[in-house]
Amino acid sequence: MRLALAVALAAQALAGAALAQDAESRRGPPFITTPDDVVERMLALAGTGADDFVMDLGSGDGRIVIAVAGRFGARGLGVEIDARLVAQSRENARRAGVAERVAFEEGNVLTTDLSRATVVTLYLLPFLMDKLQPKLLQELRPGARIVSHAFPIPGWRPDRTETMRIARQHRGQGDESRLFLWLVPAEVRGVWQGRDWRLRISQNFQEIEIEGEAGGRPLAVKEAKIEGTALSFSGEGFEFRGRAGTGRIVGELRRGDTATPLILTKQ
Ligand SMILES: C[S@@+](CC[C@H](N)C(=O)[O-])C[C@H]1O[C@@H](n2cnc3c(N)ncnc32)[C@H](O)[C@@H]1O
Incomplete structure (x- = not known):
């Protein structure tokens, strides 16, 4: 029964997607909009605040x-x-009294510079999300948030997924919407050295694995995590928490009650 429901929902979502794609290919309305309660939740999920550029x-x-x-x-674009x-959109912004805080550009998302954004919102078909994926990763700064309505980015596991009930039936999706959130991870792949610590980090998006040694002995790392620029890992009797910047990871190594700074540089 649940499978039948899931299949029906997927079919509905695809029908909605087909409508959106059709509208997109004709380059004009009607197009599918995100319902207001979903807009609100997307921006809240991304932790949007006054300092953000969305x-x-x-x-x-x-x-x-x-x-x-x-x-x-x-502020938004x-x-x-x-x-x-x-x-x-410009007219709607003027009527809403926010024209000075927002801008709208006619352009193709595949060629737009994304580097200013701290939050990116998406409600686009998977083929476009697929094309955007490398661009999002290359141009957005580590820690930027990406939130998508309905469609995941192919090949990139979201950091969070939510399903929400919506107040009014939505064309193509019934009374539910799925939301996906990603944090852009700092690139930490490679070999890092600091004091007598040497780490080799492998990375696939936000998934990392660490092999290394400390004081000439192999280091058994149990948990390693990168969330935006925040890097943490731990093992038997130690815990490290730090921030990854360009060519440097700066943090604190804790053993029991003792904490010492540890700075690692990229080799
Ligand atoms: C499903 S609607 C979403 C609209 C709005 N973001 C929302 O959530 O209510 C997708 C929009 O993307 C636009 N679009 C499609 N392909 C695009 C592209 N390559 N560059 C810029 N806009 C595009 C379409 O014209 C359409 O208005």
Whole structure:
């Protein structure tokens, strides 16, 4: 029964996706919008605050960017391929009284510079998400948050997934929406050296594994984690917590009650 429901929901989502793709290929409305309660939750899930610069890629009628400024006090930029929707978004922002805190650009998300964004919002079909994936990873700074409505980024495990009930039936998705959140991880892959510690870190997105030695002895690392720039790992009798920057990991090594600084540099 549950399987039948899941299949029905997937079929509904695909039907909605097909509608969106059709609308996108015709470059004009009707297009599918994110319901307001989902917009609110997406931005909350990303921890959006006044210091954020949010980019909505494929911004439709501008509703996410307008909510960014109106309800979250942040600044936002919408990038949209359809010129008529860009014009409509600017008018909607003016009416909502947030025109000075937001901007809308006519453009292709695949060629837009993403480096200013601290939060990226997405409601795009998987083929576009797939193409965007390397760009998101290369251009966004570590710690930036990406939140997607309905579709995961192929090949990149989300840090969080949520299913929420929505107040009104939504075309293509019934009364449920799925949300996905990723934190852009710092790149820590490689060999790092500090004092008598030497670590070899392998990395696949936010999944890391550490092999190493300390004081000439092999180091058994049990848990290793990178969340944005925050790196932590632990083993028998020790725990490390630090921040990864360009070419340096700076942190604190704790053994029992004793904490000492440990700075590792990229070899
Ligand atoms: C499903 S709608 C989402 C609109 C809005 N983000 C929301 O959640 O309500 C996807 C939007 O992406 C736009 N779009 C599709 N491909 C695009 C591309 N390559 N570059 C920019 N915009 C694109 C479409 O015109 C459409 O307005």
